Amino acid sequence: xxxxxxxxxxxxxxxxxxxxxxxxxxxxxxxxxxxxxxxxxxxxxxxxxxxxxxxxxxxxxxxxxxxxxxxxxxxxxxxxxxxxxxxxxxxxxxxxxxxxxxxxxxx
Amino acid sequence: xxxxxxxxxxxxxxxxxxxxxxxxxxxxxxxxxxxxxxxxxxxxxxxxxxxxxxxxxxxxxxxxxxxxxxxxxxxxxxxxxxxxxxxxxxxxxxxxxxxxxxxxxxxxxxxxxxxxxxxxxxxxxxx
Numbered sequence: 001x002x003x004x005x006x007x008x009x010x011x012x013x014x015x016x017x018x019x020x021x022x023x024x025x026x027x028x029x030x031x032x033x034x035x036x037x038x039x040x041x042x043x044x045x046x047x048x049x050x051x052x053x054x055x056x057x058x059x060x061x062x063x064x065x066x067x068x069x070x071x072x073x074x075x076x077x078x079x080x081x082x083x084x085x086x087x088x089x090x091x092x093x094x095x096x097x098x099x100x101x102x103x104x105x106x107x
Numbered sequence: 108x109x110x111x112x113x114x115x116x117x118x119x120x121x122x123x124x125x126x127x128x129x130x131x132x133x134x135x136x137x138x139x140x141x142x143x144x145x146x147x148x149x150x151x152x153x154x155x156x157x158x159x160x161x162x163x164x165x166x167x168x169x170x171x172x173x174x175x176x177x178x179x180x181x182x183x184x185x186x187x188x189x190x191x192x193x194x195x196x197x198x199x200x201x202x203x204x205x206x207x208x209x210x211x212x213x214x215x216x217x218x219x220x221x222x223x224x225x226x227x228x229x230x231x232x233x234x
Contacts, residue, residue, distance in 0.1 A: 001169070034220035036152075043202055043227055044144075044152065049220030087152055091206075091218035095168035096142070098152045 002026050002090050006099035014107045019075040021102045023088035028068045032092035035064055035073045038101075039084045047086075048073065080106055109133035111203050111225035118231045119193050126189035127228045129203030136184035137161040140206040142221055143177060143188050147199045157206070158186060193232045200227045 003026035013019050023033065031051035036044040046055045048064035051071060061076045075082055083106050088099040114128040129141065143155040156167040160179035167177070178187045186203055207222035 030217070032217050036220075038152075043224040044204075044221075045224070046207075046220040046222050049207070049222075053219075055220065055222065085151075089152075089154070089220070091220065094157070094166045095170070096154045096157075096218065098154060101151045 001095055002029060002093060002097055004088055004090055004097050004099040006086075006088055006102050008102060009100065010103040010105065012105040012107050013078050015078055015080055017078045019078050019082075019104065021073045021086055021088075021104075023066075023071045023073070023099050025069045025071075025090055029090045029092035031067050032090055033064075033066065033071045034089045034091060035062075036087045036089065037082075037084045038087065044087065075104075078104075078106070082106075109205070109223050111205060111223055113201075113203060113225040113228045116229040116231070118233070120234050121193055121195055121232055123193050123232075124189070124191050125193055125230065126187050127201060127230065129186040129188075129225050131184045131186070131205070134205075136179075137181055140209065140218070141179070141186045142204045142206060143175075143186075144202040144204060144221075145171075145199045146202065146227075155188075155201075160184075160186065193230075195232050195234075197230060198232050200229050202227045 005024045033051045035048040038044040052064045063074045085101045085103045110132050140157045142157045145153040155171045158165045158177045176189045203225040204221035205223045208219040210217040
């Protein structure tokens with residue numbers, strides 16, 4: 001199985017801050033890396049697919065980059081409604097493993 | 108509108124069987140892979156496996172192989188996840204989700220993200 005490691009596990013930032021979450025794969029996954037947002041008590045929501053493609057309807061402050069083993073999710077200007085846990089997931093080979101999640105809190 | 112609507116919460120005893128469902132609407136059920144994802148209380152997301160309703164091709168995570176069975180009924184656009192003998196450790200919320208697209212190269216499949224999710228089914232297993 002491909003292991004996905006996210007960092008940090010949690011972070012606290014102020015509204016308007018630039019936030020970066022990283023995800024590392026244990027082997028190359030090309031660009032088959034997706035990012036999800038899960039708000040408390042809700043189902044996950046797709047934000048970014050194939051590393052850098054913004055899912056329809058997702059605000060442009062979210063962006064993704066990276067390839068092979070190293071990937072980044074960036075929130076350019078954190079908003080209060082971005083309080084959530086963020087997960088990366090590789091969809092290169094089954095099982096399509098998730099990272100352990102990054103909990104984003106608002107200061 | 109594309110929707111995945113899951114069956115309601117279940118409370119079961121250890122050793123019982125269970126089948127939960129995920130009914131889709133708004134798109135061609137046969138043409139998209141459906142995934143099942145587990146979330147244990149207070150924990151992260153775990154990928155269980157996928158099924159292609161068109162031909163019932165199924166791929167399980169090794170962690171769940173032999174523990175659950177995925178199936179699909181094209182006539183009613185519904186995917187299922189079932190257990191033959193539940194354990195307390197199966198207590199979790201289970202989500203179904205649709206993969207939006209994929210690329211096939213020979214026998215290899217490369218998937219895009221899961222773009223539509225069900226609301227989740229909470230399964231509680233307790234004596």
